Amino acid sequence: MDWNWQVIFDHIPDLLGGAVLTVQLVIFSGVIGLFFGLVLALLRLSKNWMVQILPFLYIFFFRGTPLLVQIFLIYYGLGQFEAVRESFLWEPVLSQAYWCAIIAFTLNTSAYLAEIIRGAIQNIPVGELEAADAIGMSKWQKLTRITLPRAFGIVIPVYSNEVIFMLKGSALASTIALMDITGVARTISARTYTLMELFFAAGIVYLLLSWVILFSFRMFEKRMNRHASYVPPDVSTHTVG
Template sequence: MNWDWTVIWQNLPKLMDGALLTLELVFFSGLIGVLLAIPLALLRVSGNIWVRALPYAYIFFFRGTPLLIQIFLVYYGASQFEWVKESSLWPILREPYWCAVITFGLHTAAYIAELLRGAIQSIPRGEIEAAKALGMSYPKMLRRITLPRAFGIMMPSYGNEVILMLKGSALASTITLLDLTGMARTVIARTYTPLEIFLAAGVMYLMISALIIFIFRLLERYFNRHQHWPNEKPKGLDSQLLSKD
């Protein structure tokens, strides 16, 4: 078997363009997912069963149906309704790029919401009671205690979800988007070198995954920085006092 390595270098700019589009899809869909997941998770931990019903149905649908079907429902299904075509949303929903971003965002929101719900419920009860004892309002307690602690707990699993979303973004090529996978298939159709191009695309996916893992390691350390305090050496006046003792 003869490998034509030159075809990779010749088409590397095109593959880089596809990789950039893949990063955009993952970033914007992840942003939408987090913004939707926070209220969904808070509703899921409500003590009222009727309040929990709607987010549960949403999460059940998006976790229980294939991502490919969800993409087709948004991209092809929206055009079946006249009121959608006549609405102000049609300039967005007729574009495959935004259909992919919206679908990926709705899809990943369901998974992030469940991760966040589990993290909220695993926060030690004493921390919540201490916040209430200090007189914190519910919004302030969410901002200062609940959400930061929950994000610290869920960050490793959240990183895995982003990587899964990265791999799922390859389905964007099914609606004419030239992401990394779509661009690789286009190049293969012209050069007839599937092994070389798919190998190059796989290496690019690995590099993006490594970048995501690194970013989430930093985020995990940031949200859990309180756990590293005992191991840090005191500085300034405190260190001088301790040295005198």
């Protein structure tokens, strides 16, 4: 089989244009999903089972069903309801493939992040929380000054993996005619009959994006957890005078 390198070089700008859409999908759904995941995690940690039940069912559904099914349910399924088509959200949001993809990715990743954050909060040393109680911190102060900062320090490495999974899952956006990296590769390969070349190039673009994401999270993790690597000076060796 002859390998057509020229078609790769000719269409790199198109693939990079698709990468812009891919990055938008990942960033928007990742940021919004982190917020909803935090809310869901806090609700799951409630001692009231009536508060826990809805977040539990939400997480169970979105973790237990394929992302592709969720995309189709939102993009194709919501339009089956007349009340949705007549709502003010239909034209600007729910009829647009772009926003439906973001909604699906957000709902999906927030379910995973909720369990990640919940586990991180439960792994915070009890002594730190007891110390906060001992000095008279309110529940809000303890949450914002102790619980969340410590939890996010624990979450960052795992969250980076979730963002990578989201990046790879974003390829499913092409199934609803969005021209992300995979959508661009599929369209051009169908026109030029160079499937291997275009999807090889698309894979390289995904690899580069994954490296950028992992590197960025590594730097952010070092900054967030810099206190963990701090070694106080050994004052016992100091002399007075």
